[in-house]
Amino acid sequence: MRHHEKDKELALSLLREALDETRGLDRRAFVKKLGQVAAGSAILGSFMGMAGSAGAQTRTLTTMNWGGSFQEAMVGAFISPFEKNNPAIKVQYLTPYNFAKLVAAHQAKAQEVDTLTLASVDMLRAQEAGMFQPLDWSKIDKTKLSEQQYTTLPNTISSLTLSDVMVFNKKKWPSGNHPKSWADFWDVKKFPGPRALERQANKAIPIALMADGMDPKDPKFYPLDVYRAFKKLNEIKPHIKKWFTQGGEQQQMIENEEVDLLLMWNGRAADSILKNKVSYEIVWNQALYTGILQGWAILTGAKNPDDAHKLLDFVGRAEPQAAFARLIYYGPANLKAYDLLEPAFGKLMPSHPDNVKVAHQYDYRWLSTNLTEITRKFEAWLTA
Amino acid sequence: MTVPVADPAPARMSLNRALVPALLLGPTLLWIFFFFLWPLGLMVWQSFIVKDAFSLDHYASLFTTPIYARALWTTFEISIICTVGSLILGYPVAYYLVVGDARIRAVVMILVIIPYWLDYIVRSFSWLILFGRRGLVNRFLIDIGLITEPLQLLYNLGSVLVGMIQIMLPLMILTLFGAMLRINRQLVAAAEIHGASPWRAFWSVFFPLSLPGVYAAFLLVFIISLGFYITPALLGSPKETMISQIIMLVATELFDWPLASAAGVLLLAVTIAVVIAYNRAFSIERLWGGKEA
Structure with missing residues (x-):
């Protein structure tokens, strides 16, 4: 599993730095710090990216979300650090979240979305309809997750609580x-x-x-x-x-x-x-x-399951989970994230x-x- | 490169005659076919299928479930009031734009057009701020001592109508304005020369001549009103639920696409029926360059 770590190292360290240095401060301070550490790492990031994927062409990974402040938080905590660490991957967003559209695409066998977080009730509906593809756990490090994140629903990683x-x-x-x-x-x-x-x-x-x-x-x-x-x-x-x-x-x-x-x-x-x-x-x-049902899954028919696994090995970890909570105040599903959050802030989280x-x-x-x-x-x- | 001299060859002329319209219209027609008519056909088809067999079940449930019939009725009711309201408010403005003082006309025109550029959602949201419990209108009325407790101005039929009329007014005014420009105003002058008062000249000459424009604008605004979604959702209560909201609900929350299709087809059918009946009564095609008015 060690060789996968390189994909995440930089992203995790960026988030850790921003979280630690603004502990107890407000969202604005966190967003600012996040921007600063990301900018500071730009050169390093492109260097690592080149080393990691020499000659590789840009690959797209398509996600869908609710837009607005949800998308801001998703980009800040998950996507942008991940992209910084994997410059060969370009993440695309479809908004707004529309489960009916995903179902229609699934039925037409023309799924556009690779991976996303679904609403709780849709997690079960999608599971039932066979819309999730089996996760390859050799590509995802379970030890970095809370057990509840992968035991709640097969082939998903619980990610947020509302x-x-x-x-x-x-x-x-x-x-x-x-x-x-x-x-x-x-x-x-x-x-x-x-x-x-x-x-x-x-x-x-x-x-x-x-x-x-x-x-x-x-x-x-x-x-x-x-x-x-x-x-x-x-x-x-x-x-x-x-x-x-x-x-x-x-x-x-x-x-x-x-x-x-x-x-x-x-x-x-x-x-x-x-x-x-x-x-x-x-x-x-x-x-x-909601409980911790709501989370990430890779859809059947996804065009880029490899990079989707890379993303899923990242989003469930404590650092991005804590960063997401700091950005949008929805609670982490990874309980290790609470170690990175100020106790007073943690009390505002549904999963506390x-x-x-x-x-x-x-x-x-x-x-x-x-x-x-x-x-x-x-x-x-x-x-x- | 040589400049071609006019070529009278008849063969080439007729080729051009066939080719030019095809080239000009082709892309749009293809677009309309693939992205409008084809999906529309699929939707109609879907609305008649139950478990792979032809059936009218979806239509039966539309008519027997009170919520759909009620929403359809509400939609017509709100659209009619909205259209009449826009007409009453819009006609004088359009008239002024034709006959008024040139400099003021330019200002009025800008005032009509600017809101037209703004997004529906923004315009609907701004009413929430104006009409709210602590909004400008209530605060003003309390400050001048007219009321002591804020009025409930939002989330009712009144606020939906205000929001919709505000959105439809520019379209109403511009359509009427376009039609009124074509009226030969020397006829009004002639009436006045023959002794008619300005009021009389307006009622007997200008107003009847403007009626085809009124009919056309009325129909246009009415049909667009039928499809409103975000304004009643933001400014209304469940009582003002319009058919588009129901279609959205059925499609995205009940996942009953055949039923949603049936509701869509029904709305379309009723709208077409209204247009045909309306055209019989007022022959609006005159306005689009058919027989001269």
Whole structure:
């Protein structure tokens, strides 16, 4: 395995330097440092690249992602250090992430994308549809990963964790007496104020059940009791000012104080709170946690599986995982990454043990087969 | 290189007559065939197939599931109001662009065209900032003491319409302007010479002559409105869900492509039917250089 290490050495050392020297500082400082160390290594990088692939032509590796801040983080933590170390490889991005498109390409046997991170529920759907090719573990160093990264789903490397969290306006509830659970979210008398939720059945239904008193860790949480959830959702419907669909809308809503209480993707919430200093706060209690399903895989029919393996031997490691968290506030799946993060920062990560303890974990195995059905019912309920 | 003298050879003339249009139109026609008609055909085909056999099941479920019929109805409703609104606001502006003071006209023209260049999403987002709870409009109304609590201006039919009309207005104005330019304004002058008041001359002469332009602009704006997606998604509530949002949902979240295709085909069929009926009633082809108005 030693001969593979050369592909990563430079990239890993760059990230380590940037992480160590800005430990405890904000995102901006990290981005700046990352740029500096990358620039400082430019000459070294091209030298190593030439040595490593003398005479080799540029090869393309195609990925797909959600675009926007997600792409920025992906490039900063994964792609750009990797490319610096492997100048013969040019990584291409397709955006936005569109699973339907990947499925269509798979069915037409014309897959354009080599490797990518898929959304949790799509990981299972893709697995089922035979869209992942077997990983060659002789090309990927397992000892650099947390065990959970390669045992969660065969032929994938778990890479990031997300939570959907409740976020409240601190100006409205400055004392300790603020909404702390989904039952409080539903309590419009005790906590009056406009609210927003995401237009997603798999989020609205579990939070309604928790608001109705179900224990987030209840082993009978799934199959979701849809009937009970809609009854509970009827109570809150008139108080939901917006059922949003886009990531940007959530941030716009707290940055303009459009609503006082809402569900948000934890990364978007942290971005607005840490970077744009909005006075809103995350409630980790009863967060909807993805678990560590979401990760990298190489697609069946990939045109460049060799370089895809090279990338996958890199992205799961502690350094890029920690760098990704610093850039976009989604939690690492590699628990070794926490050694490279300031403890206070680690507490803002969905995969932090304290946060996992109080969260509700999605059951994607149930959702992957039932999501379309509950979405149909949810949309009918919503537009009625 | 020699300069060719005019060649009267008839054979060559006819060759040119066939070749030139083919060369001019060919690339576009090929493009339209491969990237529009062919996929469109596939989509229509897909919408009629259930488990490899011909079936109308997808269409049946479109009509029997309330959510689709409702979205289609909402789409027509919103599009009609949006088009009428754009017409009422756009007609006077277009008229001014034809008859008004030249210098002011240039400024107005720029004001009409600049928003036309801006992206739909940017224009939709800007309403979120203007109409928000802490937005400019609410803050102004509170400052002048008209209200004490902010009004809910966003996420309803009103905000969707404002957003859509703002986007469609330039198109409405420019289409009307183009049609009005072709009106012979000496006819208006003639009416006034014969004693008609300016108002009377406008209503009896200019306005009727502008109607073909009105019909054409109305249809154009209406059809584009039918396909709106991002504006109702950003500015509306679930009640203002339009058919494009539903098609997107069915295709990307329910993964039911045949059903999404059927919804697309249905929208297309209804749109074509509207165009045909509309053309029967108002014969808009006159405007595109058919029979003279």
